[in-house]
Amino acid sequence: MMRYQSTRKNYEKVKSSEAIQLGMVPSGGLFVPEDFPRLSEEEVRAMEDESYQEIAYRVLSKFLTDFSEDVLRDVISNSYSGNFDSEEIVPLTRLGDDLNLLELWHGPTAAFKDLALQFMPRLLTRTMEREMVILVATSGDTGKAALEGFKDVEGTTIVVFYPKEGVSELQKLQMVTTGGDNTSVVALEGDFDDCQSGVKEIFGDNDFKSQFSQAFSSANSINWGRLVPQIVYWFSAYSNLMEEGEIKFGDKIDIVVPTGNFGNILSSYYAHKIGLPVENFVCASNENNVLTDFIRTGVYDANRELKKTISPAMDILISSNLERFVFDITGGDAAKVREWYGELAESGKFTIDEGTKGELDGFFYGEYATEGETLETISKVFDKHEYPLDPHTAVGVSCYYKYRKRAGSERSALIASTANPFKFAPSVVNALTGEKEEGAFENLRKLKKITGWPVHRGLRNLKDMEIRHDITSTREDIRETIKEILSKR
Numbered sequence: 001m002m003r004y005q006s007t008r009k010n011y012e013k014v015k016s017s018e019a020i021q022l023g024m025v026p027s028g029g030l031f032v033p034e035d036f037p038r039l040s041e042e043e044v045r046a047m048e049d050e051s052y053q054e055i056a057y058r059v060l061s062k063f064l065t066d067f068s069e070d071v072l073r074d075v076i077s078n079s080y081s082g083n084f085d086s087e088e089i090v091p092l093t094r095l096g097d098d099l100n101l102l103e104l105w106h107g108p109t110a111a112f113k114d115l116a117l118q119f120m121p122r123l124l125t126r127t128m129e130r131e132m133v134i135l136v137a138t139s140g141d142t143g144k145a146a147l148e149g150f151k152d153v154e155g156t157t158i159v160v161f162y163p164k165e166g167v168s169e170l171q172k173l174q175m176v177t178t179g180g181d182n183t184s185v186v187a188l189e190g191d192f193d194d195c196q197s198g199v200k201e202i203f204g205d206n207d208f209k210s211q212f213s214q215a216f217s218s219a220n221s222i223n224w225g226r227l228v229p230q231i232v233y234w235f236s237a238y239s240n241l242m243e244e245g246e247i248k249f250g251d252k253i254d255i256v257v258p259t260g261n262f263g264n265i266l267s268s269y270y271a272h273k274i275g276l277p278v279e280n281f282v283c284a285s286n287e288n289n290v291l292t293d294f295i296r297t298g299v300y301d302a303n304r305e306l307k308k309t310i311s312p313a314m315d316i317l318i319s320s321n322l323e324r325f326v327f328d329i330t331g332g333d334a335a336k337v338r339e340w341y342g343e344l345a346e347s348g349k350f351t352i353d354e355g356t357k358g359e360l361d362g363f364f365y366g367e368y369a370t371e372g373e374t375l376e377t378i379s380k381v382f383d384k385h386e387y388p389l390d391p392h393t394a395v396g397v398s399c400y401y402k403y404r405k406r407a408g409s410e411r412s413a414l415i416a417s418t419a420n421p422f423k424f425a426p427s428v429v430n431a432l433t434g435e436k437e438e439g440a441f442e443n444l445r446k447l448k449k450i451t452g453w454p455v456h457r458g459l460r461n462l463k464d465m466e467i468r469h470d471i472t473s474t475r476e477d478i479r480e481t482i483k484e485i486l487s488k489r
C-alpha cells in the first residue's frame with residue numbers, strides 16, 4: 001500500500017484516499033508519495049498500442065493503491081469518454097519538424113484542468129465519508145473546470161474564489177453561468193495570490209472548520225487528486241511520438257510547460273521519476289518570472305508587483321507546487337522545506353543551498369516570454385502553420401525556442417498546449433490582426449472567421465446563458481462569505 005507523507009513531515013502518513021479528502025496537510029505542507037513507483041520498460045513500451053484509458057490505469061493504479069481495480073477502471077472510463085471531443089483525449093499536433101503540441105484542451109471547459117477535474121470528483125465520491133465542501137482558488141481556468149467537475153455531485157458543495165479584476169471576460173462568464181444546486185462563485189477583491197492564501201488559511205483553521213458538519217477539501221493542484229491524473233498524459237504523448245516514428249522507445253525527450261502554480265510541470269517531472277525518458281524540462285513563464293529567476297539563481301523572491309498579462313492563468317507569484325518539487329530535490333529533507341517555506345511566509349523570499357541548486361542545473365531550464373514575444377509567437381506560428389496558439393501555449397513555444405538556442409538542444413520536445421485559443425480570443429485576435437477590440441463575443445466571431453476553426457463548445461452558448469452567481473467578498477471577509485454560503489445549503 002502506497003502512503004503519502006507531508007513535505008514538512010508534520011503529519012502522519014496517509015492513504016491516497018485520505019490525502020485526496022484532506023486536500024492539503026492540515027498543519028501546512030503538501031502530500032507527496034512516500035516512495036515513487038516505477039513503470040518497467042515493458043510497461044512503457046506496451047503503451048504504444050494502448051488507449052488513453054489503458055495507459056491511465058497503468059499509471060494511476062501505481063499511485064492510488066487503496067482503490068480496487070474495478071473502481072479505478074470505472075472512474076477512468078467515466079472520466080475520459082464522451083466529455084472529451086477527441087477520442088484520443090489528448091491529441092498530439094505536429095507542426096513542421098519541431099513543434100509537438102500536446103493539446104490538453106479537448107475537455108468541457110477548454111483548458112487542461114479538465115484532465116484532472118473530470119477525474120477527481122468521480123474518484124472522491126467513491127471514498128467520501130461525509131459531506132464535503134470543496135474550496136477552490138482560481139486564476140481563471142481551474143474555477144470553471146472544478147465547477148463542471150463537481151456540479152450536482154451528491155454530497156458536495158463547491159465554492160470558487162476568483163480575483164475580481166484578474167480573469168478574462170470569457171473566463172468569468174464561464175464561471176458565473178454555471179448551473180447546479182451545489183455551486184457558488186465568489187469574486188474576491190484581490191489577486192490570485194490573495195485567493196490562494198485565503199483558501200489555504202481556511203484549511204489551516206480548525207476552529208473555523210469545526211463549526212460545520214462537512215469536511216473541507218480543495219480542488220486546486222495542492223490536492224494530490226488533481227496532480228496524479230496529469231501524470232498520465234505525458235506517457236500517452238510519449239507513445240504518440242513513438243507511433244509517429246519521431247522517436248524510438250527509450251529516446252529521451254524535452255518537455256516544455258507554460259507554468260503558473262507549478263502543477264503541470266511537476267506532473268511531467270513525476271512522470272519522469274516513474275520511468276518516462278526525459279532529458280530536460282523547460283519551465284516557461286510570462287513576465288511574472290519568479291520561477292525563471294528561481295531556476296537560474298536558486299533565489300525565490302515573490303517581492304515584486306504582480307503584472308496582469310494576456311496569459312492570466314500564469315499570473316502567479318507564489319507557486320504552490322514548487323514545495324513538492326523542492327522537497328524532492330533536497331532528497332526529502334523536510335527540515336529544509338520547513339525552514340525555506342517559513343522564510344517565504346515571513347519575508348516572501350527564500351534561497352536554496354548550493355547542493356540543492358545543483359540538482360537543477362543542466363536539467364531544469366527557466367525561460368520567460370514578454371508580452372510582445374507572446375503576441376509575435378502567436379502571429380508567426382499562424383502565418384507559418386495556420387494554427388492559432390492560445391497565449392499560454394504561445395509563452396511555451398516562445399520559451400522553447402529560447403531554450404533550444406541556450407542549450408543547443410535538437411531533441412524532440414513535447415510542448416504542453418494548455419488552452420483552446422478561443423478561450424482567450426481577444427488576445428489571439430489582437431495578435432493576428434493588430435486590432436484591439438473589446439467584447440468577448442465579437443472576438444469569438446472574428447477568430448472563427450480568421451481561422452476557420454469552430455468555437456469551442458464550452459464557449460459557444462455563453463452569450464445566452466443566465467448569470468447565476470454574483471457574490472463578492474474581501475480577503476478579510478472570506479470566512480463570513482463561506483459561512484453564509486454554507487448556511488443556505
Ligand SMILES: *Cc1c(COP(=O)(O)O)cnc(C)c1O
Binds near residue numbers: 113262313392393
Ligand atoms: C492553469 C493554467 C496554466 C498553469 O498551470 P500550472 O499547473 O498552474 O502551472 C497554464 N495555462 C493555462 C491555460 C492554465 O489554465
